Amino acid sequence: MEAVDLSRIGLAGLAVMGQNLALNIAEKGFPISVYNRSSNKVDDTVERAKDEGNLPLKGFHDPKDFVLSIQKPRAVVILVKAGAPVDQTIATLSNYMEPGDCIVDGGNEWYENTERRAKQVAEKGLLYLGMGVSGGEEGARYGPSLMPGGTREAYNYIEDVVKKVAAQVDDGPCVTYVGEGGAGNFVKMVHNGIEYGDMQLISEAYDVLKCVGGLSNEEIAETFVEWNRGELESFLVEITADIFTVKDDLAEGELVDKILDKTGMKGTGKWTVQQAAELSIAAPTIAASLDSRFLSGLKEEREIAAKIFKEHGLTDVLGSQTVDKKRLIDDVRKALYASKICSYAQGMNLLRAKSAEKSWDLNLGELARIWKGGCIIRAVFLDRIKKAYDRNPKLASLLVDPEFAQEMVDRQSAWRRVVGLAMSMGISTPGMSASLAYFDTYRRGRLPANLVQAQRDYFGAHTYERVDRPGSYHSEWAKLARKSKTTVKAYT
16 A cells, blocks of 8 residues: 555454544544454444544455554554453454554453563564553543553554543543553553442432432432532533433333343452452452442342341331431532542552552552543542642542541531431441441551451461560460469459
């Protein structure tokens, strides 16, 4: 092909996310070649490009023709299902690529797979990036948050493209070079873990407003609209307000009430919790959101359990209480906000720990910045998280940033009222409860862990440290206890 006809970049994998990202790239003025194993997806994308403004997009049914249509050094984005399909696509395309070319995996991939693939393609002289893409279908089309990780050289290949394609906020495009290896995929994984927590907390707020406060769907919609004008302003709060206004076109009432209470998942939340455990990072809010999804999947068991407990006098909601709706709404808003801070703090702590382990040198403030637009967890308070890390890059936790610490203190009474009221009425709030327990545990200078360590030393000789002198100690607890009992008996 003549150089003038070559595309700036290529994209393989034309499900909706792939199509939309390709059209976004083309719309930003970068000629793009696209490829998919099933030719109808290629034809659909080419047709969309014509319909949406004769965008500079060319479709290919043959992988060799596709690769050769891209200018050197080539950059090819892959957007296929994580796992084996990625390996298969790389194997197919790399046959026609040359040393110096670059592959960019834009899927939700396990970070170690990215690092493995980077080593494999390096043997052919190819560069590799694992790039988290957040924002869903709309974000992909009009501006996502992008989290590329790998070699800096590979990022330089696509920097001009991704900076125009990403969502734009007041302080720049929502993309940054994240770090080496699988850093980009890991950051996207934690982003999704925070997203799990966010969604769970919002669902609990809805449950309390409905089951404790007796709010109608219309009132709940109005409440979320109002909340989206203040400190809770975010994409998830915005779409939640929309959801409660949508009527069911197949039956009476709102559609949300007809949806089966069984939440799906794709694995990134589970990976986040597993990594938190591996690194000894407490992430109870995110873990509670994952547990809630597991329990939601037990729909049939829960329905049977509800009948059994009802026969024993226990209903879904324990009695009723007269509540001040206005005060409840305000309390739930404060509880939701405080719980969200805990969820983000846990995610950021996990990122910091992994960065230290892998020497990624993650910039937490910059990550908060690129999440301000395009992505699912975009929220106005991410700007304040960025500023917190700008003030103190070594901040131990968001909870101890002076501004956030004061906000937690100001909201903790309302938070406790909401959790306590829900508990008294049998309404589970696992995310809010876990967040509150996390806050209360973190803020205490002394915990009952001394007893746990004494127990460990008693049965396993694991030793313990003392508060009044250095060193490790072991006590013969059974002998000392028998001696104490004998001494007590002698005096009684």
